[in-house]
Amino acid sequence: MKRVFFLPLVAMTLGVFAAPAFADTDDEIQAKKQLFEQNCAACHSLTVATNQNLNRADWNWVLDDMEDYGLTWLTDEQREQIVDYLVANHGYGE
Numbered sequence: 246m247k248r249v250f251f252l253p254l255v256a257m258t259l260g261v262f263a264a265p266a267f268a269d270t271d272d273e274i275q276a277k278k279q280l281f282e283q284n285c286a287a288c289h290s291l292t293v294a295t296n297q298n299l300n301r302a303d304w305n306w307v308l309d310d311m312e313d314y315g316l317t318w319l320t321d322e323q324r325e326q327i328v329d330y331l332v333a334n335h336g337y338g339e
């Protein structure tokens with residue numbers, strides 16, 4: 246009989262711990278925003294980017310352009326985080 250009560254408990258516990266894998270925490274969102282603000286204002290106003298509404302492929306294309314213009318200091322991970330932020334906040338999907 247015990248097992249009947251135990252299984253839902255395991256499922257609920259897994260649900261709680263699995264949740265962060267699917268959604269960014271507030272800290273992660275804040276960190277991505279900061280990366281964007283710190284790196285994308287070096288050459289022009291942030292509104293140059295925030296005026297846009299692009300999907301992930303187009304944001305990646307913009308980042309390629311920015312690298313040609315001289316944005317050479319981002320790690321691959323930082324670049325991905327900035328693109329994530331832009332797609333989520335200034336985009337219309339993947």
Ligand code: HEC
Nearest residue numbers: 284285286287288289293294297307310311314315316327
């Ligand atoms: C090394 C300098 C530099 C940095 C850093 C930089 N940009 Fe740019 N960006 C430019 C230049 C130069 C232009 C204007 C190009 C033109 O005249 O068409 C531009 C233009 C843009 C445009 C307008 C569309 C286009 O492709 O011309 C967008 C959007 C943009 N930048 C986004 C970003 C984002 C997002 C970041 C941060 C990841 C960033 N920029 C960082 C140099 C930079």
